[in-house]
Amino acid sequence: QVQLVESGGGLVQSGGSLRLSCVASGRTFNSYAIAWFRQAPGKERQFVAAISSSNAYTRYIDSVKGRFTISRDNAKNTVYLQMNSLKPEDTAVYYCAARLYGVTTNENDYDNWGQGTQVTVSS
DSSP states (O other), rough: EEEEEEOOEEEEEOOOOOOEEEEETTTHHHHHHEEEEEEOOTTTOOEEEEEEEEEEOOOEGGHHHTTTEEEEEEGEEEEEEEEESSOOOGGGEEEHHHHHEOOOOOOOGGGGOOEEEEEEEEE
């Protein structure tokens, strides 16, 4: 088990950038694949991006490709989500999640979750 804490959310204008961080506790962080999900008001939680434990594989939802970049620093037990060219439709609570083994896009496959950080993009 790992405990996850997100930070870096905030209010930004359309076209702006934010970098989210997900810091994990535990000595086995580099065994976990990490994903970012988001949930907008009145909508279901949605997969955004994920990175494998080895840093060798990443996956993105189509709507963020070319704008968002996921990365990790295993020495710091941290995963980042760099978000550029933000749009109002990116507004949501962003959650990081962890699972042993490989990357998936299904939230039910992740059993460790952070509390979320709010991202609001104004038009």
